[in-house]
Every structure is written in structure tokens, then in C-alpha cells.
Amino acid sequence: MKNRQSDDSPLTQSEADYLQKHEMGRRDFLLDTLALGGLAAGFGLAASNPAWASIQPPADEVVRIGYLPITDATVLLVAHEMGFFKEQGLKSEPPTLIRGWSPLVEGFAAGKFNLVHFLKPIPIWMRYNNGFPVKIMSWAHLNGSGLVVGKDVGAEKFSDLGGKQIAVPYWYSMHNIVLQMGLRHAGLTPVIKAQGEPLAANEVNLQIMPPPDMPPALAARKIDGYIVAEPFNAAGELLAGAKMLRFTGDIWRNHPCCVVCMNEQQVNANPEWTQKVMNAIVKAQAYAQQNKKEVAAMMSRDGKRYLPMKANVVEKAMTDYDDASYGKPDAIQHPEWGSGRIDFQPWPFPSATKLIVNELKRTLVGGDTSFLKDLDADFVADDLVDYRFVKAAMEAYPGWQDAPGFDAADPFSREEVIKL
Incomplete structure (x- = not known):
């Protein structure tokens, strides 16, 4: 089965360095979901x-x-x-x-x-x-989803996301719903602003990004975090320096x-x-x-x-859910749920x-x-x-x-x- 298609757009230097380091091309990430919007x-x-x-x-x-x-x-x-x-x-x-x-x-x-x-x-x-x-x-x-952030972002919980850029795969997704539940609870305001437009300290800017673009964008510091389905959280952790801030199944049980x-x-x-x-x-x-x-x-x-x-990567995406491994940040706060x-x-x-x-x-x-x-x-x-x-x-x-x-x-x- 073919899992690749042509993508000849040039890489930024940061993306090129990242992809070369991990011996993989952008094509290896491709789902080629929709372009922005x-x-x-x-x-x-x-x-x-x-x-x-x-x-x-x-x-x-x-x-x-x-x-x-x-x-x-x-x-x-x-x-x-x-x-x-x-x-x-x-x-x-x-x-x-x-x-x-x-x-x-x-x-x-x-x-x-x-x-x-x-x-x-x-x-x-x-x-x-x-x-x-x-x-x-x-x-x-x-x-089967999670919110990851860059390791140098300094975020340990939702309230630390003020002023940050977070990518979601689609507006009409469970990811967007659960993310905004967490932001509102932390006293933050989700907004949709143009790139470069200033953010207030309590605002979190949301943008649509195809899942395959998320790990490279995080590695290149174009975004501060993303929430998405697996295996792109696991790929971010293993390949793009991401850390898991919270599993969605630990917010809304099952x-x-x-x-x-x-x-x-x-x-x-x-x-x-x-x-x-x-x-x-x-x-x-x-x-x-x-x-x-x-x-x-x-x-x-x-x-x-x-x-x-x-x-x-796929095995991690389906099996790696250990409270001790994900204690900082506290990505699993409800191990008693048995999920x-x-x-x-x-x-x-x-x-x-x-x-x-x-x-x-x-x-x-x-x-x-x-x-x-x-x-x-x-x-x-x-x-x-x-x-x-x-x-x-x-x-x-x-x-x-x-x-x-x-x-x-x-x-x-x-x-x-x-x-x-």
C-alpha cells in the first residue's frame, strides 16, 4: 500500500535540520489532510x-x-x-x-x-x-488523543498556556472541544487571530494545522503546542521534542x-x-x-x-500510558479510572x-x-x-x-x- 505522495515544497532550515536528524522526510508524516482552514x-x-x-x-x-x-x-x-x-x-x-x-x-x-x-x-x-x-x-x-507542548515552552498545566499558539486539527473535532474546556476552566480565553497579531496574557491563539505538520512545526518553534489524535502525539514525543501536558482521556473519562x-x-x-x-x-x-x-x-x-x-511510534501511541512516566507534567491525574x-x-x-x-x-x-x-x-x-x-x-x-x-x-x- 502506498503511504506517500509528492510534496516538493521547500523545507525551512529548521525543518530540514529536524528531518535530517531523524532520518525521515516530510513524506513519512504525510496524511495530506486539508490545507489551512x-x-x-x-x-x-x-x-x-x-x-x-x-x-x-x-x-x-x-x-x-x-x-x-x-x-x-x-x-x-x-x-x-x-x-x-x-x-x-x-x-x-x-x-x-x-x-x-x-x-x-x-x-x-x-x-x-x-x-x-x-x-x-x-x-x-x-x-x-x-x-x-x-x-x-x-x-x-x-x-486516543493528547495535548503536547514543546519542552522549552515552560508549560506544566493549562493555566500556563496564556499567550501561546496552539494547533488543533479541525474546528469541529473533539480535540477543539476538550482543549477549550480546559482553557476556560483555567481562566483563559481561546481566540482566533492572524499570525503575528498580539495576544493578551489570558488569550490562547488557536489555529488549524494538518496533523502531519504538527511535529515539524513544534520542532521549528512555529507553534507552542498541539492537540491531536495518535500517533502524532507519540511521534511528537519521540521525534520532535514534545512533552505530554495532558491526555484527553484523563479529562473526559473514556x-x-x-x-x-x-x-x-x-x-x-x-x-x-x-x-x-x-x-x-x-x-x-x-x-x-x-x-x-x-x-x-x-x-x-x-x-x-x-x-x-x-x-x-505506533506501539507507544497505543500502549504507553504509565502514571510514573507521565508525572511531570501531570498528564495522568486519574490513574484510578483504569483507562x-x-x-x-x-x-x-x-x-x-x-x-x-x-x-x-x-x-x-x-x-x-x-x-x-x-x-x-x-x-x-x-x-x-x-x-x-x-x-x-x-x-x-x-x-x-x-x-x-x-x-x-x-x-x-x-x-x-x-x-x-
Whole structure:
């Protein structure tokens, strides 16, 4: 599988020194997600597109996966690679690596893919701003992100970020939501200002940056920190002099980030096929949770090349979550939660969907957010998520109980816990 594409733009001297030191090129980082603004601008500024709603998905039953090469895609890749779709009597094409959220959305909307992972705010935007019949079928993973800063920034906690430049991958992301929760709690004000515009001592300037650009930008001191999905936090730590300031899963206990999505029309037209797909996904969740080191090696550049990072980077991104190692700064303040750096559990708790909808209304983003104004959280939790197939799969295929936070007495509901 090809994990590289042409990028002939010149490196700065700092970037060149950094990349030469670590014997890797910018291409090794490439996901080639959107340029500055990218999908974020599309979220805020794109007009409603009713034509999306009229697109009919292909009638075939071949599983066609589109994914970004991040650990959020793990269960889709495991379900294919470990033969779980085949066990269900399904044919699955080799997963297609897509290098940006916007082309993944477009490919899914056009019917090129019938199984994808999206940042959870993406289907909210697609369904309620653009009228596309997307359905969340399950969660893709728990946690799996962090806020890192440069070692010379002098930040040990959120309150130290005043006057700093922090990169986020997209305005409509769990990363932006959780970051701004922490900033507000610390008495800081998130702002969006042009590069070079002065900042007050209590302001934190946010900017959109594609994940592959974050570690080099941090090494070159173009930014003071970033919050993003793995394996780019681990890559920053190992390759760009980053230190972990806080894991997002230590702020919001076992939070969702990416979710598994399908086209509602295909779900309704072929429920038997849908159930088989979800059976494979639930089996992949359990397998990934129980075999993180093996799965990391398989997905890495040293294995099946689903991700552009070497095995040691991906393994760190999936397994390195030790309270003693991350004591300064205190990146893990709640070891009693029993969470991992990333965990895998399929159930899409309604309480989390409601929290996300309500938090999106408070979160600073670029562009127009008018579609959120009258969006009712209870309605979204009911309308956007299809609980039928994942629940049936969980009842048929145990093993998902190994994920943290499982309550045997009440496995399908929970209270959201946020500790800033």
C-alpha cells in the first residue's frame, strides 16, 4: 500500500535540520489532510447541499472502507486484516487510505465507501447542515488523543498556556472541544487571530494545522503546542521534542472521538448485510483491546503499512500510558479510572452524544455555526445514532467487556465524567 505522495515544497532550515536528524522526510508524516482552514472552513461556510440527500449508495454488498491513517481507524483495519468480515460471509476490498477528512466525506457521500470513520462532529454537520443520510453505527475507539507542548515552552498545566499558539486539527473535532474546556476552566480565553497579531496574557491563539505538520512545526518553534489524535502525539514525543501536558482521556473519562458511520439508505435497504458488518466491527473492537501491541505492529509502516509511522511510534501511541512516566507534567491525574492511552469499545452512549452537541454550541470555531443553534441534543442522540445492530452484535459476540468503564449491571448507559 502506498503511504506517500509528492510534496516538493521547500523545507525551512529548521525543518530540514529536524528531518535530517531523524532520518525521515516530510513524506513519512504525510496524511495530506486539508490545507489551512480546510474542512473547518467547509463546516462553517458551506451552504446546505440538498443534492447530497438524493445520492443513492451502490446496491452491492462488498465492504468498501475509506480511512485516514490514524489509530482512530484501528477497528476497521483489524476487521479487514484479521478476516472478521470474511468470517461473516462478506467480501471486503483492501481499505483505501484517504489523506484528508474532506475527500473522505466526499468519497462516502458519493458512495465510493460504505464504511468509514469520522470525527464525531462530522456526521452532525453532514446530517443537520447538509441533509445527508449518515448514521453513526458505533464508536470507533475511546480516548486516543493528547495535548503536547514543546519542552522549552515552560508549560506544566493549562493555566500556563496564556499567550501561546496552539494547533488543533479541525474546528469541529473533539480535540477543539476538550482543549477549550480546559482553557476556560483555567481562566483563559481561546481566540482566533492572524499570525503575528498580539495576544493578551489570558488569550490562547488557536489555529488549524494538518496533523502531519504538527511535529515539524513544534520542532521549528512555529507553534507552542498541539492537540491531536495518535500517533502524532507519540511521534511528537519521540521525534520532535514534545512533552505530554495532558491526555484527553484523563479529562473526559473514556470519551469518544471517531465513530463508525454508514449511509442510512443502505442500512435500511439491507439490514442483514449491516448486521454482519457490525458483527465484524464488534469482534475487531475486542481483538484490538486485547492485542494492542500486535495490532500496532500490524498497522505500522513496518507491518502492513496502513499507517505511515514505524512500529515503535505506533506501539507507544497505543500502549504507553504509565502514571510514573507521565508525572511531570501531570498528564495522568486519574490513574484510578483504569483507562489506556487508547481503548476500544463499540457502544455509542447517548449521554456522550448529548454532551457533544451542547459543548459544540459553546466552542469557538471559524465560520458560521447557525445550524447548531436550534439543534436539540436529545433529538440528535435519538436520530443520528442507530443502536440496533451494534447492540445485537455485542450480545452475540462478547469480549468488549474488557474495555475500561464497563458496568455489568448497566452496560448501555453511563454518566459522563469530566475532571479538568
